[in-house]
Amino acid sequence: MSARTFKTDLPVLLPAQAKSVERFSIRLEPWHGLVLLLICVFSASVGFAQSTPVKAPIFEVLIRWMPLLLTGFVFNLVISFLAMGIGTAVGAALGLGQISPNPLLRKFCWFVTQFFRNSPWLVLLFFAMFLLPFQFDIGIAKIPLPDWLKATIGLSLPVMANVSEIVRGAVNSLPSGQWEAAESLAYTRRQTLWLIILPQCVKRMLPPWMNLYSILTMATVLASIVGVSEVMTLTGQALAAEGGRSDLLAPFYSFVLLIFFIYCYPIARWTVYLEKKFAVKG
Amino acid sequence: METFYEWFRVLYDETGINLPFIYDSYDRGRMFDGFLLTIKLSLVCLFFSIIIGMIGAWLQGSPLKWTRRIVNGYIQLFRNTPPLVQLYFFYFAIGSLLPKVATDYGGEAPLLGNFAWAAISLSFFAGAFNVEIFRSGVEAVPDSTVEAAEALGFSRLQIYKDITLPLAFRVVLPALNNNLVNLVKTTTLAYAIAVPEMLYEANQIWSDNVNVTEMMLFMLLAYFVLVGVLVWAMNSWERAMKIPGYGS
């Protein structure tokens, strides 16, 4: 899911909007996390009240499994870092391809970008899981490709497409005067791009890029559907190991929601901060 | 039509490219049902997420501090946690707390089925985005335009209905469309709780026919076309709704 920053092209409506930035930016506050924690505690106590005395108390069970679940979450983060890295590298190249002077390359990169942007993340994940070989044979050695790495590649595909669009959007959002000024100073196209245009774009690209990272992090749980042992898979296994007690469901899922919230919320807050900061400086 | 289907059966025999959802009437039916369910789930979620968005935007204008805080909490909660875990939470955790109802066959069934839970969960997820979209739209209408209507004697309701809403709607349309496209893509998550939508049916077919490659490529293509058509339709709609003389 991408949350494109809201824009309008009706000039008559612009001043009021610019004004509204200050007033309506979401106030993200620590108590939002508290609410989640409360749900977690509340559902735990509801479950506790329902459970029979024979069973272990819910908090005890949750605390017993917590280290394992957190390890699983760290795995989610590893997947997210790798997928973001791969996606950004390939996506940046694709995005530059989209603004290439060569019409054929431009069309091709545009098509690839659109193709992977329009596909649901889960479908791309399946695509990578089922169609990538379990190992690469490069003549002298066989490089194994474990499931989690395939999942990482699968998740990096939509990241790649979105990064490509972010790059294209940022470059296109610069006033054409920048290109013309550089041209009149006898810069080559390549010099203009790397020395003038891209440095200015980094600022514009950072907030959407961080937003994308947050979306990717939340998408890593999809890997549980294809059997990678990340936090969601481990949660399911923990619940099964406890004998499928239904009173454990709410606390465990709340706990997973909570870890993601604690991780993604500061990123969202920082993104909003950067957006505001860059918007003021223009 | 039959010869068309036959051609794909021959294609399979000759080349091994197996597309049973074209030549096999049973698989064709499954695939089509899955497609319809994806559309249905999208429409249901679209409807409820817009309702949630409108109510949320209205509540955010409330003078009560705690009302605004609760709405904000809802938005942050649903935007910063994985939609899949939200879906599991709704389906497994809340679903298990609800009472069961007796079926006609004397057994017991959950109060809400998996389609209903997918619809609820995804509506809340998309709704969290819509609240902010709607609010920004209403706020984007200049006070001076509202004032002009006031000076002409329009009542509050008339101003909201004739001036604010039509203008706000045009402003939010691109963001709303973007959200809708994402919603259609997110319906694939319903696969995880066995809602027989398009991806789920495709999975059934590749399990039965062992033709993962073909089905995978077909899925990519199907969503590409589905979303492509949607984006195209939305863009033409945006163009049609554009106020002449404004924008580039």
Added chain:
Amino acid sequence: MNWTEDQPMVSIKDVRKSFGELEVLKGVSLDVMKGEVICIIGPSGSGKSTLIRCVNALNDIQAGSITVEGQEVNDKNLNKLELRKKVGMVFQQYNLFPHKTALENVMMAPVRVLKQDKAEAEATARALIKKVRLEGKENSYPGELSGGQQQRVAIARSLAMNPDVILFDEVTAALDPETVGEVLITIKNLAEEGMTCILVTHEMGFAREVADHIYFTDRGIIVEHGPPATFFDDAKDPRTKEFLSQIL
């Protein structure tokens, strides 16, 4: 309360208005008879726009009294709708409804607010558009019109409500110099037809030509007033003299 034509149509008595700490109007009084045209001039920030916005209750006042045809405006139970049917207003920024054509802008309020028959309202609207010399622009959207044309549509929109008095709030201030003239001619025609007009303006030449009475405001009070001839050629107060010397 019965109002007769020999009494002031608009009567402002000792009006005080503050925005928070800032007192903008410090006891302003003036009367406007039916068919009279008065111009309020003065440096920016002197409270002239605030004053006329109080006449149709877009701003409320803290003390004093404003009556329009005998109806008290400074009244919590005021029927704003009834007031605004009598008092038209034209704004500096035109404030046309951008999603409606010129014709729709003009006929919208009569249909929605006065519940006029649509065909009748359209006929009136067409006549008014002709009156402001914009035949052929009926189906243009505000974004497709120049500032001067938009302002003339705004005047027609105000006239469509058949008001007894029209407030003009610096209606030429936002216009390109070349379109100022066409708007002033329109207002002048109205004045000649006997429409009661209250204008806030910076166009001194125009004020001298059309006004029956000039009021000069500075820092929330009326410093000096009189018929144009005496006011412009024989100002008494040093502040008026200074202002006129700067602007003429």
